[in-house]
Each structure stands twice: as structure tokens, then as C-alpha cells.
Amino acid sequence: SQKIEQNSEALNIQEGKTATLTCNYTNYSPAYLQWYRQDPGRGPVFLLLIRENEKEKRKERLKVTFDTTLKQSLFHITASQPADSATYLCALAHYGGATNKLIFGTGTLLAVQP
Amino acid sequence: EPEVTQTPSHQVTQMGQEVILRCVPISNHLYFYWYRQILGQKVEFLVSFYNNEISEKSEIFDDQFSVERPDGSNFTLKIRSTKLEDSAMYFCASKAESMGNTEAFFGQGTRLTVV
Numbered sequence: 551s552q553k554i555e556q557n558s559e560a561l562n563i564q565e566g567k568t569a570t571l572t573c574n575y576t577n578y579s580p581a582y583l584q585w586y587r588q589d590p591g592r593g594p595v596f597l598l599l600i601r602e603n604e605k606e607k608r609k610e611r612l613k614v615t616f617d618t619t620l621k622q623s624l625f626h627i628t629a630s631q632p633a634d635s636a637t638y639l640c641a642l643a644h645y646g647g648a649t650n651k652l653i654f655g656t657g658t659l660l661a662v663q664p
Numbered sequence: 665e666p667e668v669t670q671t672p673s674h675q676v677t678q679m680g681q682e683v684i685l686r687c688v689p690i691s692n693h694l695y696f697y698w699y700r701q702i703l704g705q706k707v708e709f710l711v712s713f714y715n716n717e718i719s720e721k722s723e724i725f726d727d728q729f730s731v732e733r734p735d736g737s738n739f740t741l742k743i744r745s746t747k748l749e750d751s752a753m754y755f756c757a758s759k760a761e762s763m764g765n766t767e768a769f770f771g772q773g774t775r776l777t778v779v
Contacts, residue, residue, distance in 0.1 A: 582764035593668075593755045593770030594707060601765065639707065643764025649695050649712035649719040650764045656706045 552578040554655035556640060562661045563630055571625040571658045573640035578653075580642040583616055583623050588637045588657065597638075598625075630662045666690045670756050670771035677746055677778055685741045685774045687756030696739045697757040697768065698731065700724070707755065713739065714762065746778045 553576045563569050573583070581602050586594035600607045600616045600623065607614045613626040627634050637659045641652040669688045677683050689696050698710040712719040713731055721729075730742045739758075743750055753775050757768040 580764070584764075584767065588707075591753075591773070591775070593757075593773050594768075595770070596767035599765060599767065645764070649697070649714050649762045651697065651709040651712055651720060652699075652707075652768060653709065654699075654707040 552576070552642065552644065552653055554640060554642060554653060556638075556655040557658040558656065560659040560661060562663060565631060565662055565664050567630055569627040569630050569634070569660055569662070571638050571640075571660065573623040573625065573655055575621050575642060575655075578621075578642060578644070579618070580644070582643045583614075584641045584643065584652065585612075585614060585623075585625050586639040586641060586654075588639055590637075594639055594641075594654075627660075630660075632662045632664050635660055635662050666769075668756055668758055668769050668771035670754075670774050672774060673772065674775045675777070677776070679748060679778055680745050683743050683746055683776065685743075685754050685756075685776070687739045687741075687771055688737055689739055689756065689758030690760075690769055691737070693758035693760050693769070695719075695759040695762050696731075696733070697759075698741045699755045699757060699770075700752040701755065701773075702752045710741070710754075743776075746776075748778050751776055751778045 584599045585597045588594045615624045637657040639657045640655045643650040696713040701707045711721045753773040756771045
């Protein structure tokens with residue numbers, strides 16, 4: 551079955567530094583990979599999507615890379631701020647019938663210290 | 665900005681009781697989903713729904729679970745006889761298109777506590 555792994559340990563960084571989060575997957579070749587942010591007690595919020603034929607995607611301070619050979623995506627937040635503190639989830643779109651469900655990783659908790 | 669709304673935000677129920685969790689997806693969306701998240705664990709897919717029928721369901725979604733779109737705006741998840749292990753956050757999500765290149769919009773969730 552598909553397996554998606556993210557940094558299991560919480561990531562603590564200083565404000566202003568770049569945070570790098572890792573997502574590794576096995577037994578799957580997704581056409582798309584998505585990243586979401588989840589705050590405590592809240593639903594996931596979409597951040598970025600990258601296609602299998604894209605190496606890199608950027609949106610403001612966010613950057614995502616996708617290496618289908620390594621089966622890995624990296625998620626970067628540059629010039630991090632305390633407000634970036636949250637759990638970040640990677641998700642693969644899996645086709646099933648008429649719909650595409652999302653298969654989520656375990657998430658990485660990011661804490662940005664002021 | 666359009667959003668997915670879920671009610672109630674928190675539901676406490678006795679084991680063996682039936683619960684109905686309600687969701688109002690974004691109005692022009694066609695694809696609907698329920699996910700759950702047990703405390704401290706990952707978000708897990710339960711069921712997807714399109715064109716008034718279940719498109720896919722996970723192993724978790726056994727015959728104690730059902731979904732319905734009763735009136736063209738609400739999307740409900742019913743658990744017939746709740747168990748302690750059903751305690752979790754339940755998230756409803758909707759999408760405009762099914763393709764993996766479109767984002768899913770999630771509601772804020774219903775925290776279900778079975779006692």
C-alpha cells in the first residue's frame with residue numbers, strides 16, 4: 551500500500567531562517583503532490599500543488615520541489631515567522647472511480663521561535 | 665470567500681448512539697469527501713461522493729457509516745452505532761473538480777467524543 555512519510559520530529563527554527571520539510575513516498579507514482587497547513591483543532595488549508603513534470607513551484611515565501619526519481623518532495627518556507635508555526639501536511643492525489651482522494655502524510659510540526 | 669461549514673463543532677455522544685455530522689460544501693462544487701483524524705494521528709480518507717452516490721470508500725467506512733446529500737446543499741455523515749474508537753475530528757471537504765490538480769477545501773471539523 552502507499553506510504554507517505556514526513557519528518558516525524560518537530561522542527562524548531564529561529565525566526566528569519568528557512569524551514570525545510572521533507573515528504574517521502576513509496577509504492578506510488580502520483581501525478582500531483584499537494585501541501586497543506588493545519589493549525590491545532592482546525593481543518594487543513596491548501597498551500598501549494600506541484601505536478602510530476604515540475605521540478606519546483608513557488609508562491610511568495612513558499613517553495614516546493616518534487617523529485618519523482620527519489621520519490622520525495624521538499625517544502626521550504628523562507629524568512630520564517632512565528633505565524634508560520636503549524637503542522638504541514640503533504641498529500642498525494644489518488645485516483646479512485648470518479649474522484650481523487652487525498653492520501654496524507656503524518657505531518658511535520660513546525661515551531662518558529664521569535 | 666466561500667468556505668465549507670460543518671456543524672456541530674463538537675459532539676459528545678454515548679457509545680451505541682447514532683450521530684449525524686453535517687456539512688455545507690461550497691455551492692458550485694461537485695465532489696465531496698469525509699476524512700477523519702484521530703488525536704495525534706494523520707488525516708485519513710473515509711469516503712468520496714459524486715453525482716449522488718459513493719465513488720470510493722475506505723476500509724474504515726464500514727456498514728455503520730453512511731453518507732447522504734439530502735437536499736442539494738447539505739452533505740451528511742451518519743454513524744449508526746458509535747464506538748469509543750470513533751472518537752476523532754471529522755472533516756468534510758469539497759472540490760470543484762475531481763482531478764488531483766485541484767485543491768480540496770476543508771471545513772473546520774466536528775470533534776466527536778464517544779463516551
